[in-house]
């Protein structure tokens with residue numbers, strides 16, 4: 001039986017961060033003092049999980065043909081919902097398919113939303129990798145981003161997970177953010193590394209149209225106090241060097257891991273392996289077909305897994321584009337023999353021109369078996385990857 005990855009989308013957050021354009025809705029009252037988890041809307045959450053369970057049940061005939069090798073609970077804030085829901089979804093998946101013995105089961109968490117009493121449910125369900133959104137250790141930067149948590153909240157979450165025996169922990173950081181300086185970025189990175197997570201993701205802030213941060217920038221760019229381009233470049237350079245020095249291998253444009261801890265779920269996605277996504281807005285790539293559930297929560301819940309925003313059989317050209325576009329994000333790039341096996345053609349025959357152009361500029365490199373971006377190419381990846389769309 002072939003391997004399969006499963007993605008589960010949990011579209012709930014305490015409140016919206018100022019830069020967020022992910023599919024998530026705020027489900028907490030913001031007027032109660034004390035805990036960060038303020039009175040979440042449990043009736044909405046429970047109705048959503050009913051829909052999610054129905055969608056997973058209806059995928060039973062597909063699931064039972066595979067061994068599940070990775071599961072990823074993304075969001076949103078999966079740690080915001082009652083932990084028993086996460087455990088039950090994992091139980092349902094186990095009833096529907098075999099799990100690989102070493103299956104990687106990841107869950108995203110936001111600091112301040114992990115309840116200590118939830119940890120046994122996560123462990124019983126089999127969660128063995130947690131990704132925590134820290135972004136920065138500086139209160140001023142966190143608050144400008146609209147994050148709900150403080151650095152202290154993060155330390156508590158991280159400490160609880162470590163004491164419970166979670167060894168595979170990722171920390172998400174963000175650069176290019178309001179008030180950031182070289183010094184503050186260095187401090188964030190060094191503090192995160194001092195906690196010895198197994199994995200670090202470092203993303204750049206993108207101002208997405210429609211978000212409050214974008215609107216504020218449109219109204220007055222200076223008001224955001226963003227670092228200038230040179231500062232961001234220096235921060236990126238320092239980040240790469242420091243993380244390599246500290247034993248974190250960069251294996252994708254924004255992802256670094258200690259040996260043996262690269263995220264297998266994401267690697268399978270970048271390798272264009274089959275995955276099924278469940279939940280509002282979740283995408284699947286399965287037997288050459290790409291399908292994305294509707295993003296609208298009400299529509300999703302009224303016919304879970306049936307209403308789609310996109311549902312198409314990929315053409316050979318689209319499959320090749322996806323293979324190159326995603327594969328080149330990895331520092332090891334794409335395998336020439338894998339391309340030959342999948343498409344019955346030589347990579348050079350299809351992409352010879354684009355590859356030659358960027359090799360001449362020192363942005364791509366070719367070994368006997370792989371085509372990959374050079375360090376400089378990784379910095380300019382957006383420009384290069386678009387040349388691999390046919």
Ligand code: SF4
Pocket residue numbers: 012013014015016017019020021022023024075076077110133
């Ligand atoms: S925690 Fe993540 S998903 Fe939730 S609002 Fe913030 S950025 Fe969006």
